[in-house]
Amino acid sequence: MEFHYPNGKKFSPKNKTVKKAQEKSFSHGKRGMTLEEDLNETNDYYVETGKAVIHKKPVPVQIVTVDYPKRSAAVIKEAYFKQASTTDYNGVYNGYYIDFEAKETRNRTSFPLQNFHQHQLDHMQQVTKQSGIAFVIIRFSMTEEIYLLPYERLQYFWERMQSGGRKSMKKEEIEESGYFIPLGLQPRIDYLKIIDHLLEELLKERN
Template sequence: MTIRYPNGKPYAAPAQTTRSAPVEYGGRGMTLEEELNQSNQYYRQAQKAVVYKKPTPLQIVKVDYPSRAQAVVREAYFKTPSTTDYNGVYQGRYLDFDAKETKNKQSFPLKNFHPHQVAHFNACLAQGGICFVVIRFVTSGRLFVYPASDLNRFWTAAQRGERKSIPLSELEQHGFELHPQLQPLIPYLDGVDWLIQTKRGTQNG
Protein backbone atom coordinates (compact mmCIF):
# COMPACT_ATOMS: atom_id res chain seq x y z
CA MET A 1 0.00 0.00 0.00
CA THR A 2 1.27 3.50 -0.87
CA ILE A 3 0.68 6.25 1.70
CA ARG A 4 1.45 9.86 0.79
CA TYR A 5 1.85 13.13 2.66
CA PRO A 6 -0.47 16.11 1.93
CA ASN A 7 2.15 17.42 -0.52
CA GLY A 8 1.90 14.20 -2.53
CA LYS A 9 5.30 12.78 -1.60
CA PRO A 10 5.37 9.06 -0.69
CA TYR A 11 5.59 8.25 3.01
CA ALA A 12 8.68 6.35 4.13
CA ALA A 13 8.90 4.93 7.63
CA PRO A 14 11.46 6.87 9.74
CA ALA A 15 14.85 5.23 9.80
CA GLN A 16 15.05 5.50 13.59
CA THR A 17 11.96 3.32 14.10
CA THR A 18 13.46 -0.13 14.27
CA ARG A 19 12.92 -3.39 16.06
CA SER A 20 14.35 -2.67 19.44
CA ALA A 21 16.83 -4.67 21.45
CA PRO A 22 15.15 -7.19 23.77
CA VAL A 23 14.36 -6.04 27.28
CA GLU A 24 14.60 -8.10 30.40
CA TYR A 25 10.91 -8.81 30.86
CA GLY A 26 7.85 -9.27 28.66
CA GLY A 27 8.69 -6.81 25.90
CA ARG A 28 11.19 -8.99 24.05
CA GLY A 29 11.44 -7.98 20.40
CA MET A 30 8.78 -5.26 20.63
CA THR A 31 9.13 -1.81 19.15
CA LEU A 32 9.10 1.15 21.48
CA GLU A 33 5.62 2.02 20.24
CA GLU A 34 4.29 -1.44 21.05
CA GLU A 35 5.76 -1.33 24.54
CA LEU A 36 4.28 2.11 25.18
CA ASN A 37 0.88 0.97 23.95
CA GLN A 38 0.96 -1.93 26.42
CA SER A 39 2.16 0.39 29.17
CA ASN A 40 -0.71 2.78 28.47
CA GLN A 41 -3.17 -0.09 28.64
CA TYR A 42 -1.76 -1.05 32.04
CA TYR A 43 -1.99 2.55 33.30
CA ARG A 44 -5.62 2.80 32.16
CA GLN A 45 -6.60 -0.49 33.77
CA ALA A 46 -4.84 0.53 36.99
CA GLN A 47 -6.63 3.92 36.80
CA LYS A 48 -3.32 5.75 37.02
CA ALA A 49 -3.61 7.71 33.76
CA VAL A 50 -5.66 7.86 30.57
CA VAL A 51 -3.25 8.04 27.64
CA TYR A 52 -3.71 6.86 24.06
CA LYS A 53 -1.76 6.86 20.84
CA LYS A 54 -3.13 9.53 18.54
CA PRO A 55 -4.87 8.19 15.42
CA THR A 56 -3.45 9.31 12.08
CA PRO A 57 -6.24 10.42 9.72
CA LEU A 58 -5.88 8.98 6.22
CA GLN A 59 -7.58 9.84 2.94
CA ILE A 60 -8.05 6.59 1.00
CA VAL A 61 -7.81 7.09 -2.76
CA LYS A 62 -7.45 3.59 -4.20
CA VAL A 63 -9.06 0.35 -3.06
CA ASP A 64 -9.04 -3.05 -4.74
CA TYR A 65 -11.80 -5.58 -4.18
CA PRO A 66 -10.33 -9.05 -4.86
CA SER A 67 -13.56 -10.55 -3.55
CA ARG A 68 -16.97 -9.33 -2.36
CA ALA A 69 -15.99 -9.89 1.27
CA GLN A 70 -12.52 -8.31 1.12
CA ALA A 71 -11.17 -4.84 0.37
CA VAL A 72 -7.48 -3.98 0.03
CA VAL A 73 -6.30 -0.37 0.35
CA ARG A 74 -3.67 0.30 -2.32
CA GLU A 75 -3.05 4.03 -1.92
CA ALA A 76 -3.77 6.59 0.79
CA TYR A 77 -2.66 10.05 1.88
CA PHE A 78 -2.08 11.61 5.28
CA LYS A 79 -4.81 14.26 5.60
CA THR A 80 -2.64 16.47 7.82
CA PRO A 81 0.97 16.32 9.06
CA SER A 82 1.27 14.26 12.22
CA THR A 83 2.13 16.06 15.44
CA THR A 84 3.18 13.83 18.33
CA ASP A 85 2.45 10.20 19.14
CA TYR A 86 0.60 10.26 22.47
CA ASN A 87 -1.59 12.44 24.65
CA GLY A 88 -3.82 12.09 27.67
CA VAL A 89 -4.44 13.05 31.28
CA TYR A 90 -2.51 12.25 34.47
CA GLN A 91 -3.54 13.60 37.87
CA GLY A 92 -5.44 16.47 36.24
CA ARG A 93 -2.52 17.38 34.00
CA TYR A 94 -2.43 17.22 30.20
CA LEU A 95 0.36 15.02 28.79
CA ASP A 96 1.69 15.20 25.25
CA PHE A 97 4.70 13.19 24.15
CA ASP A 98 6.50 11.49 21.32
CA ALA A 99 8.47 8.23 21.12
CA LYS A 100 11.76 7.99 19.24
CA GLU A 101 14.49 5.39 18.76
CA THR A 102 18.02 5.69 17.39
CA LYS A 103 20.84 3.31 16.53
CA ASN A 104 23.37 6.02 17.42
CA LYS A 105 25.33 5.23 20.56
CA GLN A 106 26.35 8.66 21.84
CA SER A 107 23.78 11.15 20.54
CA PHE A 108 20.21 11.56 19.31
CA PRO A 109 19.87 13.23 15.87
CA LEU A 110 17.50 16.20 15.76
CA LYS A 111 16.57 15.27 12.18
CA ASN A 112 14.22 12.70 13.76
CA PHE A 113 11.92 15.63 14.60
CA HIS A 114 9.98 17.89 12.25
CA PRO A 115 9.41 21.64 12.70
CA HIS A 116 5.64 21.19 13.14
CA GLN A 117 6.24 18.69 15.96
CA VAL A 118 8.45 21.14 17.86
CA ALA A 119 5.90 23.91 17.24
CA HIS A 120 3.17 21.63 18.60
CA PHE A 121 5.19 20.95 21.75
CA ASN A 122 5.71 24.68 22.27
CA ALA A 123 2.01 25.40 21.81
CA CYS A 124 1.10 22.75 24.40
CA LEU A 125 3.74 24.03 26.81
CA ALA A 126 2.30 27.54 26.48
CA GLN A 127 -1.04 26.12 27.70
CA GLY A 128 0.55 24.49 30.74
CA GLY A 129 0.81 20.97 29.31
CA ILE A 130 3.52 18.50 30.32
CA CYS A 131 5.45 17.67 27.16
CA PHE A 132 8.36 15.30 26.65
CA VAL A 133 10.00 12.67 24.47
CA VAL A 134 10.62 9.03 25.34
CA ILE A 135 13.96 8.25 23.71
CA ARG A 136 15.51 4.80 23.34
CA PHE A 137 19.08 4.04 22.34
CA VAL A 138 18.56 0.74 20.53
CA THR A 139 22.09 -0.61 20.89
CA SER A 140 22.33 -0.16 24.66
CA GLY A 141 18.60 -0.36 25.38
CA ARG A 142 18.79 2.79 27.52
CA LEU A 143 15.57 4.78 27.84
CA PHE A 144 15.02 8.41 28.82
CA VAL A 145 12.18 10.84 29.42
CA TYR A 146 13.48 14.15 28.05
CA PRO A 147 11.63 17.47 28.53
CA ALA A 148 10.26 19.15 25.41
CA SER A 149 11.54 22.48 26.74
CA ASP A 150 15.11 21.15 26.58
CA LEU A 151 14.46 19.65 23.15
CA ASN A 152 13.39 23.11 22.01
CA ARG A 153 16.62 24.57 23.41
CA PHE A 154 18.71 22.24 21.20
CA TRP A 155 16.35 22.68 18.25
CA THR A 156 16.66 26.47 18.42
CA ALA A 157 20.46 26.24 18.67
CA ALA A 158 20.55 23.92 15.64
CA GLN A 159 18.64 26.52 13.61
CA ARG A 160 21.49 28.92 14.41
CA GLY A 161 24.00 26.48 12.94
CA GLU A 162 25.03 24.75 16.15
CA ARG A 163 25.14 20.98 16.68
CA LYS A 164 22.41 18.88 15.07
CA SER A 165 22.05 16.27 17.79
CA ILE A 166 21.44 15.86 21.53
CA PRO A 167 24.43 14.18 23.21
CA LEU A 168 23.86 11.22 25.49
CA SER A 169 25.55 13.15 28.30
CA GLU A 170 22.83 15.83 28.00
CA LEU A 171 20.11 13.19 28.37
CA GLU A 172 21.91 11.75 31.38
CA GLN A 173 22.14 15.19 32.99
CA HIS A 174 18.79 16.75 32.09
CA GLY A 175 16.63 13.72 31.37
CA PHE A 176 15.18 10.94 33.52
CA GLU A 177 16.38 7.41 32.83
CA LEU A 178 13.73 4.71 32.74
CA HIS A 179 14.23 1.04 33.57
CA PRO A 180 11.95 -1.49 31.80
CA GLN A 181 10.02 -3.76 34.13
CA LEU A 182 7.22 -6.32 34.08
CA GLN A 183 4.21 -4.02 34.60
CA PRO A 184 4.23 -1.57 33.00
CA LEU A 185 6.89 -2.39 30.43
CA ILE A 186 7.93 1.26 30.28
CA PRO A 187 7.18 3.10 33.54
CA TYR A 188 7.26 6.54 31.95
CA LEU A 189 4.98 8.02 34.63
CA ASP A 190 8.02 7.86 36.91
CA GLY A 191 9.59 10.35 34.52
CA VAL A 192 6.41 12.45 34.50
CA ASP A 193 6.50 12.61 38.31
CA TRP A 194 10.09 13.82 38.01
CA LEU A 195 9.06 16.46 35.48
CA ILE A 196 6.35 17.70 37.85
CA GLN A 197 8.57 17.68 40.93
CA THR A 198 11.47 19.47 39.25
CA LYS A 199 9.18 21.73 37.19
CA ARG A 200 11.06 20.61 34.08
CA GLY A 201 7.75 19.89 32.35
CA THR A 202 6.98 23.60 32.07
CA GLN A 203 7.47 26.12 29.29
CA ASN A 204 10.61 27.51 30.87
CA GLY A 205 11.99 24.14 31.93
Template sequence: MWSKQRFLPTFSQVGIISQMGVNSMVIHYPNGQSYRPLTNSKYEKKPRSTKNEKIIFGNRGMSLEDELNASNEYYLKNQQAVIHKKPVPIQIVQVDYPKRSAAVIKEAYFKQASTTDYNGVYKGYYLDFEAKETRNQTSFPLNNFHSHQVKHMQACVQQGGICFTIIKFSSTQELFLLPAAVLFRYWEKRTTNRKSIPKKVISSQGFPINYEYQPLIPYLTKVDLLIEELK
Protein backbone atom coordinates in the same frame (compact mmCIF):
# COMPACT_ATOMS: atom_id res chain seq x y z
CA MET B 1 -15.06 3.76 -4.89
CA TRP B 2 -11.90 2.73 -3.06
CA SER B 3 -9.99 5.79 -4.25
CA LYS B 4 -12.10 8.04 -2.03
CA GLN B 5 -12.42 5.84 1.02
CA ARG B 6 -10.87 7.07 4.27
CA PHE B 7 -10.11 5.38 7.54
CA LEU B 8 -8.16 6.20 10.71
CA PRO B 9 -5.81 3.34 11.60
CA THR B 10 -3.19 3.48 14.30
CA PHE B 11 0.32 2.34 13.42
CA SER B 12 -0.36 -0.94 15.21
CA GLN B 13 -3.36 -1.42 12.91
CA VAL B 14 -1.16 -0.67 9.92
CA GLY B 15 1.08 -3.48 11.13
CA ILE B 16 -1.89 -5.84 11.15
CA ILE B 17 -2.81 -4.76 7.63
CA SER B 18 0.78 -5.42 6.57
CA GLN B 19 0.49 -9.01 7.76
CA MET B 20 -2.56 -9.38 5.52
CA GLY B 21 -0.54 -8.65 2.40
CA VAL B 22 0.16 -4.91 2.31
CA ASN B 23 3.93 -5.11 2.60
CA SER B 24 4.32 -3.31 -0.72
CA MET B 25 1.91 -0.49 0.17
CA VAL B 26 3.32 3.00 -0.34
CA ILE B 27 2.14 5.69 2.09
CA HIS B 28 2.77 9.36 1.35
CA TYR B 29 2.90 12.50 3.47
CA PRO B 30 0.61 15.42 2.48
CA ASN B 31 3.54 16.99 0.57
CA GLY B 32 3.83 13.87 -1.61
CA GLN B 33 7.00 12.42 -0.04
CA SER B 34 6.97 8.70 0.68
CA TYR B 35 6.81 7.58 4.30
CA ARG B 36 9.70 5.41 5.48
CA PRO B 37 10.05 4.23 9.10
CA LEU B 38 13.12 5.69 10.80
CA THR B 39 14.03 2.50 12.62
CA ASN B 40 12.86 -1.05 13.00
CA SER B 41 14.15 -2.37 16.28
CA LYS B 42 12.55 -5.75 15.68
CA TYR B 43 15.32 -6.64 13.26
CA GLU B 44 18.19 -4.91 15.01
CA LYS B 45 21.06 -6.96 16.32
CA LYS B 46 20.64 -7.45 20.05
CA PRO B 47 23.60 -7.09 22.42
CA ARG B 48 24.84 -10.23 24.12
CA SER B 49 23.91 -10.63 27.75
CA THR B 50 26.15 -11.77 30.58
CA LYS B 51 25.40 -13.33 33.94
CA ASN B 52 26.08 -10.07 35.76
CA GLU B 53 23.82 -7.95 33.59
CA LYS B 54 20.51 -6.63 34.87
CA ILE B 55 17.47 -8.43 33.48
CA ILE B 56 15.83 -6.42 30.68
CA PHE B 57 12.16 -7.09 30.15
CA GLY B 58 11.92 -5.11 26.91
CA ASN B 59 13.00 -5.81 23.33
CA ARG B 60 11.39 -9.23 23.00
CA GLY B 61 10.32 -8.69 19.43
CA MET B 62 8.60 -5.43 20.39
CA SER B 63 9.20 -1.93 19.09
CA LEU B 64 9.24 1.06 21.42
CA GLU B 65 5.71 1.84 20.27
CA ASP B 66 4.54 -1.67 21.19
CA GLU B 67 6.19 -1.37 24.59
CA LEU B 68 4.53 1.98 25.29
CA ASN B 69 1.15 0.74 24.10
CA ALA B 70 1.38 -2.19 26.51
CA SER B 71 2.41 0.15 29.33
CA ASN B 72 -0.47 2.53 28.60
CA GLU B 73 -2.92 -0.38 28.63
CA TYR B 74 -1.63 -1.27 32.09
CA TYR B 75 -2.03 2.33 33.30
CA LEU B 76 -5.57 2.47 31.91
CA LYS B 77 -6.58 -0.89 33.36
CA ASN B 78 -5.31 0.14 36.79
CA GLN B 79 -6.97 3.58 36.56
CA GLN B 80 -3.67 5.43 36.86
CA ALA B 81 -3.84 7.42 33.60
CA VAL B 82 -5.67 7.68 30.28
CA ILE B 83 -3.06 7.87 27.52
CA HIS B 84 -3.51 6.72 23.93
CA LYS B 85 -1.64 6.51 20.66
CA LYS B 86 -2.99 9.14 18.29
CA PRO B 87 -4.71 7.77 15.17
CA VAL B 88 -3.22 8.73 11.82
CA PRO B 89 -5.72 9.68 9.06
CA ILE B 90 -4.92 7.87 5.80
CA GLN B 91 -6.60 8.03 2.39
CA ILE B 92 -6.42 4.97 0.15
CA VAL B 93 -5.77 5.74 -3.52
CA GLN B 94 -4.94 2.36 -5.05
CA VAL B 95 -6.19 -1.14 -4.22
CA ASP B 96 -5.54 -4.43 -6.02
CA TYR B 97 -7.69 -7.53 -5.80
CA PRO B 98 -5.45 -10.60 -6.32
CA LYS B 99 -8.25 -12.70 -4.85
CA ARG B 100 -11.93 -12.11 -4.37
CA SER B 101 -11.52 -12.64 -0.64
CA ALA B 102 -8.51 -10.31 -0.24
CA ALA B 103 -7.87 -6.67 -1.08
CA VAL B 104 -4.27 -5.43 -1.22
CA ILE B 105 -3.67 -1.73 -0.55
CA LYS B 106 -0.92 -0.59 -2.92
CA GLU B 107 -0.79 3.16 -2.28
CA ALA B 108 -2.12 5.54 0.38
CA TYR B 109 -1.52 9.07 1.66
CA PHE B 110 -1.39 10.66 5.09
CA LYS B 111 -4.27 13.13 4.98
CA GLN B 112 -2.47 15.64 7.19
CA ALA B 113 0.83 16.09 8.99
CA SER B 114 0.89 14.23 12.30
CA THR B 115 1.65 16.04 15.54
CA THR B 116 2.99 13.82 18.32
CA ASP B 117 2.62 10.11 19.04
CA TYR B 118 0.75 10.09 22.36
CA ASN B 119 -1.47 12.27 24.50
CA GLY B 120 -3.70 11.90 27.53
CA VAL B 121 -4.40 12.88 31.12
CA TYR B 122 -2.52 12.00 34.30
CA LYS B 123 -3.31 13.40 37.75
CA GLY B 124 -5.20 16.27 36.14
CA TYR B 125 -2.30 17.20 33.84
CA TYR B 126 -2.39 17.05 30.06
CA LEU B 127 0.47 14.96 28.61
CA ASP B 128 1.67 15.14 25.02
CA PHE B 129 4.81 13.30 23.94
CA GLU B 130 6.85 11.63 21.23
CA ALA B 131 8.48 8.19 21.20
CA LYS B 132 11.76 7.93 19.28
CA GLU B 133 14.33 5.20 18.69
CA THR B 134 17.88 5.61 17.44
CA ARG B 135 20.75 3.26 16.63
CA ASN B 136 23.23 6.05 17.28
CA GLN B 137 25.23 5.29 20.42
CA THR B 138 26.55 8.76 21.31
CA SER B 139 23.78 11.22 20.40
CA PHE B 140 20.20 11.64 19.27
CA PRO B 141 19.86 13.16 15.75
CA LEU B 142 17.39 16.06 15.58
CA ASN B 143 16.29 15.00 12.10
CA ASN B 144 14.12 12.45 13.89
CA PHE B 145 11.75 15.37 14.49
CA HIS B 146 9.68 17.46 12.08
CA SER B 147 9.23 21.18 12.65
CA HIS B 148 5.44 20.88 12.98
CA GLN B 149 5.90 18.35 15.80
CA VAL B 150 8.14 20.70 17.77
CA LYS B 151 5.76 23.64 17.17
CA HIS B 152 2.88 21.52 18.44
CA MET B 153 4.76 20.66 21.63
CA GLN B 154 5.69 24.31 22.15
CA ALA B 155 2.01 25.29 21.82
CA CYS B 156 1.00 22.62 24.35
CA VAL B 157 3.61 23.82 26.86
CA GLN B 158 2.36 27.40 26.49
CA GLN B 159 -1.09 26.18 27.51
CA GLY B 160 0.22 24.42 30.62
CA GLY B 161 0.63 20.94 29.17
CA ILE B 162 3.53 18.62 29.98
CA CYS B 163 5.55 17.59 26.93
CA PHE B 164 8.53 15.29 26.59
CA THR B 165 10.15 12.65 24.41
CA ILE B 166 10.83 9.05 25.35
CA ILE B 167 14.09 8.12 23.65
CA LYS B 168 15.36 4.58 23.21
CA PHE B 169 18.98 3.84 22.29
CA SER B 170 18.37 0.53 20.53
CA SER B 171 21.94 -0.76 20.59
CA THR B 172 22.18 -0.54 24.39
CA GLN B 173 18.47 -0.86 25.24
CA GLU B 174 18.63 2.36 27.28
CA LEU B 175 15.53 4.48 27.81
CA PHE B 176 15.29 8.15 28.77
CA LEU B 177 12.52 10.67 29.29
CA LEU B 178 13.76 13.97 27.86
CA PRO B 179 11.86 17.12 28.95
CA ALA B 180 10.61 19.29 26.10
CA ALA B 181 12.65 22.27 27.32
CA VAL B 182 15.90 20.44 26.49
CA LEU B 183 14.64 19.54 23.01
CA PHE B 184 13.52 23.14 22.36
CA ARG B 185 16.94 24.50 23.31
CA TYR B 186 18.82 22.27 20.87
CA TRP B 187 16.16 22.60 18.18
CA GLU B 188 16.45 26.39 18.08
CA LYS B 189 20.24 26.16 17.60
CA ARG B 190 20.27 23.32 15.07
CA THR B 191 20.98 25.60 12.07
CA THR B 192 24.03 27.25 13.65
CA ASN B 193 25.14 24.59 16.10
CA ARG B 194 25.19 20.80 16.19
CA LYS B 195 22.29 18.86 14.71
CA SER B 196 21.97 16.32 17.50
CA ILE B 197 21.59 16.11 21.26
CA PRO B 198 24.60 14.44 22.94
CA LYS B 199 23.77 11.33 24.92
CA LYS B 200 25.61 12.84 27.89
CA VAL B 201 23.10 15.71 27.88
CA ILE B 202 20.17 13.33 27.60
CA SER B 203 21.40 11.24 30.54
CA SER B 204 22.22 14.27 32.73
CA GLN B 205 19.24 16.53 31.93
CA GLY B 206 16.74 13.77 31.22
CA PHE B 207 15.50 10.89 33.35
CA PRO B 208 16.64 7.27 32.84
CA ILE B 209 13.85 4.68 32.72
CA ASN B 210 14.47 1.06 33.64
CA TYR B 211 12.38 -1.70 32.12
CA GLU B 212 10.07 -3.48 34.55
CA TYR B 213 7.59 -6.31 34.34
CA GLN B 214 4.40 -4.28 34.89
CA PRO B 215 4.24 -1.74 33.43
CA LEU B 216 6.96 -2.53 30.93
CA ILE B 217 8.05 1.12 30.69
CA PRO B 218 7.16 2.88 33.98
CA TYR B 219 7.57 6.37 32.55
CA LEU B 220 4.89 7.98 34.73
CA THR B 221 7.26 7.81 37.70
CA LYS B 222 9.46 10.25 35.76
CA VAL B 223 6.46 12.40 34.83
CA ASP B 224 5.89 12.76 38.58
CA LEU B 225 9.27 14.50 38.75
CA LEU B 226 8.21 16.93 36.00
CA ILE B 227 5.00 17.65 37.92
CA GLU B 228 7.01 18.42 41.06
CA GLU B 229 9.03 20.98 39.10
CA LEU B 230 5.79 22.76 38.15
CA LYS B 231 4.65 23.15 41.75
Protein backbone atom coordinates in the same frame (compact mmCIF):
# COMPACT_ATOMS: atom_id res chain seq x y z
CA MET C 1 3.56 15.28 2.07
CA GLU C 2 3.02 11.61 1.39
CA PHE C 3 6.42 10.20 0.62
CA HIS C 4 7.90 10.16 4.06
CA TYR C 5 7.49 7.76 6.90
CA PRO C 6 6.15 9.23 10.13
CA ASN C 7 9.74 9.27 11.34
CA GLY C 8 10.64 11.63 8.54
CA LYS C 9 12.97 9.19 6.82
CA LYS C 10 12.58 8.53 3.18
CA PHE C 11 11.51 5.06 2.27
CA SER C 12 14.39 2.85 1.24
CA PRO C 13 12.78 0.71 -1.39
CA LYS C 14 14.98 -2.29 -0.84
CA ASN C 15 12.19 -4.56 -1.81
CA LYS C 16 10.43 -3.41 -4.92
CA THR C 17 7.80 -6.10 -4.83
CA VAL C 18 4.67 -6.08 -2.77
CA LYS C 19 5.31 -6.85 0.89
CA LYS C 20 3.04 -8.40 3.48
CA ALA C 21 3.49 -7.17 6.98
CA GLN C 22 1.72 -6.21 10.16
CA GLU C 23 0.58 -2.68 10.74
CA LYS C 24 3.13 -1.99 13.42
CA SER C 25 6.09 -2.47 11.14
CA PHE C 26 4.84 0.43 9.04
CA SER C 27 4.39 2.94 11.74
CA HIS C 28 8.03 3.45 12.60
CA GLY C 29 9.91 0.86 10.65
CA LYS C 30 11.58 -2.09 12.29
CA ARG C 31 13.70 0.06 14.55
CA GLY C 32 10.69 1.62 16.23
CA MET C 33 8.86 -1.57 17.02
CA THR C 34 10.17 -2.35 20.44
CA LEU C 35 9.81 1.12 21.87
CA GLU C 36 6.33 1.45 20.41
CA GLU C 37 5.28 -1.97 21.67
CA ASP C 38 6.67 -1.30 25.11
CA LEU C 39 4.87 2.05 25.25
CA ASN C 40 1.61 0.53 24.07
CA GLU C 41 1.89 -2.13 26.77
CA THR C 42 2.68 0.56 29.31
CA ASN C 43 -0.31 2.64 28.26
CA ASP C 44 -2.58 -0.42 28.36
CA TYR C 45 -1.38 -1.03 31.89
CA TYR C 46 -2.07 2.58 32.86
CA VAL C 47 -5.61 2.35 31.47
CA GLU C 48 -6.30 -1.04 33.10
CA THR C 49 -5.11 0.14 36.49
CA GLY C 50 -6.97 3.45 36.20
CA LYS C 51 -3.74 5.44 36.43
CA ALA C 52 -4.04 7.37 33.16
CA VAL C 53 -5.76 7.38 29.77
CA ILE C 54 -3.02 7.79 27.18
CA HIS C 55 -3.11 6.29 23.68
CA LYS C 56 -1.07 6.24 20.50
CA LYS C 57 -2.81 7.97 17.63
CA PRO C 58 -3.45 6.00 14.45
CA VAL C 59 -0.92 6.30 11.62
CA PRO C 60 -2.22 9.07 9.33
CA VAL C 61 -3.07 7.76 5.88
CA GLN C 62 -4.30 9.57 2.78
CA ILE C 63 -6.94 7.33 1.25
CA VAL C 64 -7.37 7.56 -2.52
CA THR C 65 -9.31 4.51 -3.66
CA VAL C 66 -11.71 2.22 -1.84
CA ASP C 67 -13.36 -0.91 -3.15
CA TYR C 68 -16.74 -1.98 -1.79
CA PRO C 69 -17.03 -5.71 -2.42
CA LYS C 70 -20.40 -7.41 -2.06
CA ARG C 71 -21.08 -8.70 1.45
CA SER C 72 -17.62 -8.03 2.79
CA ALA C 73 -15.47 -5.30 4.25
CA ALA C 74 -14.56 -2.17 2.28
CA VAL C 75 -11.01 -2.53 1.00
CA ILE C 76 -8.69 0.43 0.69
CA LYS C 77 -6.93 -0.15 -2.63
CA GLU C 78 -4.75 2.93 -2.82
CA ALA C 79 -3.49 5.05 0.04
CA TYR C 80 -0.34 6.87 1.10
CA PHE C 81 1.42 7.54 4.36
CA LYS C 82 1.03 11.13 5.50
CA GLN C 83 3.33 12.95 7.85
CA ALA C 84 1.71 13.34 11.25
CA SER C 85 0.91 16.95 12.09
CA THR C 86 1.24 16.41 15.83
CA THR C 87 2.98 13.97 18.16
CA ASP C 88 2.13 10.27 18.39
CA TYR C 89 0.84 9.95 21.94
CA ASN C 90 -1.53 11.98 24.06
CA GLY C 91 -4.02 11.67 26.84
CA VAL C 92 -4.86 12.62 30.41
CA TYR C 93 -3.20 11.81 33.72
CA ASN C 94 -4.83 12.97 36.93
CA GLY C 95 -6.13 16.14 35.28
CA TYR C 96 -2.91 16.85 33.38
CA TYR C 97 -2.77 16.83 29.60
CA ILE C 98 0.09 14.57 28.46
CA ASP C 99 1.61 14.80 24.97
CA PHE C 100 4.72 13.11 23.66
CA GLU C 101 6.68 11.70 20.77
CA ALA C 102 8.78 8.52 21.00
CA LYS C 103 11.87 7.85 18.90
CA GLU C 104 14.89 5.60 18.95
CA THR C 105 18.34 5.48 17.45
CA ARG C 106 20.98 2.83 16.83
CA ASN C 107 23.66 5.43 17.53
CA ARG C 108 25.54 4.87 20.76
CA THR C 109 26.90 8.30 21.59
CA SER C 110 24.36 10.79 20.29
CA PHE C 111 20.73 11.21 19.28
CA PRO C 112 20.06 12.74 15.82
CA LEU C 113 17.65 15.66 15.91
CA GLN C 114 16.37 14.74 12.44
CA ASN C 115 14.16 12.27 14.29
CA PHE C 116 11.94 15.26 15.06
CA HIS C 117 10.28 17.85 12.85
CA GLN C 118 9.63 21.55 13.11
CA HIS C 119 5.86 21.08 13.20
CA GLN C 120 6.22 18.65 16.12
CA LEU C 121 8.30 21.18 18.01
CA ASP C 122 5.67 23.81 17.21
CA HIS C 123 2.93 21.50 18.44
CA MET C 124 4.77 20.81 21.71
CA GLN C 125 5.25 24.53 22.22
CA GLN C 126 1.53 25.15 21.71
CA VAL C 127 0.77 22.38 24.19
CA THR C 128 3.15 23.88 26.74
CA LYS C 129 1.46 27.27 26.35
CA GLN C 130 -1.87 25.58 27.16
CA SER C 131 -0.31 24.19 30.38
CA GLY C 132 -0.06 20.71 28.93
CA ILE C 133 2.95 18.49 29.64
CA ALA C 134 4.99 17.89 26.47
CA PHE C 135 8.09 15.73 26.18
CA VAL C 136 9.87 13.11 24.12
CA ILE C 137 10.81 9.57 25.06
CA ILE C 138 14.04 8.52 23.38
CA ARG C 139 15.71 5.15 23.30
CA PHE C 140 19.24 4.09 22.52
CA SER C 141 18.27 0.75 21.06
CA MET C 142 21.74 -0.85 21.14
CA THR C 143 21.95 -0.45 24.90
CA GLU C 144 18.19 -0.36 25.62
CA GLU C 145 18.54 2.90 27.53
CA ILE C 146 15.44 5.06 27.65
CA TYR C 147 15.22 8.74 28.60
CA LEU C 148 12.42 11.24 29.04
CA LEU C 149 13.39 14.68 27.78
CA PRO C 150 11.02 17.56 28.60
CA TYR C 151 10.07 19.76 25.65
CA GLU C 152 11.96 22.79 26.94
CA ARG C 153 15.25 20.84 26.90
CA LEU C 154 14.60 19.49 23.42
CA GLN C 155 13.78 23.02 22.31
CA TYR C 156 17.19 24.16 23.56
CA PHE C 157 19.03 21.58 21.44
CA TRP C 158 16.74 22.27 18.49
CA GLU C 159 17.48 25.98 18.57
CA ARG C 160 21.18 25.30 18.94
CA MET C 161 20.97 23.29 15.69
CA GLN C 162 19.02 26.03 13.95
CA SER C 163 21.62 28.60 14.86
CA GLY C 164 24.28 26.48 13.21
CA GLY C 165 25.16 24.10 16.05
CA ARG C 166 25.35 20.30 16.08
CA LYS C 167 22.55 18.29 14.49
CA SER C 168 22.32 15.87 17.38
CA MET C 169 22.19 15.75 21.15
CA LYS C 170 25.24 14.17 22.78
CA LYS C 171 24.41 11.27 25.02
CA GLU C 172 25.99 13.09 27.99
CA GLU C 173 23.71 16.03 27.29
CA ILE C 174 20.68 13.77 27.39
CA GLU C 175 21.90 12.18 30.61
CA GLU C 176 22.18 15.66 32.11
CA SER C 177 19.02 17.26 30.72
CA GLY C 178 16.76 14.22 30.65
CA TYR C 179 15.53 11.56 33.03
CA PHE C 180 16.58 7.93 32.76
CA ILE C 181 13.66 5.49 32.79
CA PRO C 182 14.64 2.01 33.97
CA LEU C 183 12.94 -0.81 32.04
CA GLY C 184 10.42 -2.58 34.22
CA LEU C 185 8.24 -5.64 33.99
CA GLN C 186 4.90 -3.94 34.50
CA PRO C 187 4.69 -1.28 33.36
CA ARG C 188 7.59 -1.66 30.93
CA ILE C 189 8.40 2.05 30.67
CA ASP C 190 7.02 3.83 33.73
CA TYR C 191 7.30 7.37 32.38
CA LEU C 192 4.55 8.69 34.65
CA LYS C 193 6.93 8.25 37.58
CA ILE C 194 9.13 10.89 35.93
CA ILE C 195 6.09 13.10 35.36
CA ASP C 196 5.24 12.81 39.08
CA HIS C 197 8.76 13.95 39.86
CA LEU C 198 8.54 16.88 37.42
CA LEU C 199 5.20 17.96 38.90
CA GLU C 200 6.67 17.86 42.41
CA GLU C 201 9.56 20.06 41.27
CA LEU C 202 7.07 22.45 39.70
CA LEU C 203 5.11 22.69 42.93
CA LYS C 204 8.31 23.33 44.92
CA GLU C 205 9.23 26.16 42.53
CA ARG C 206 5.84 27.76 43.07
CA ASN C 207 6.10 27.67 46.87
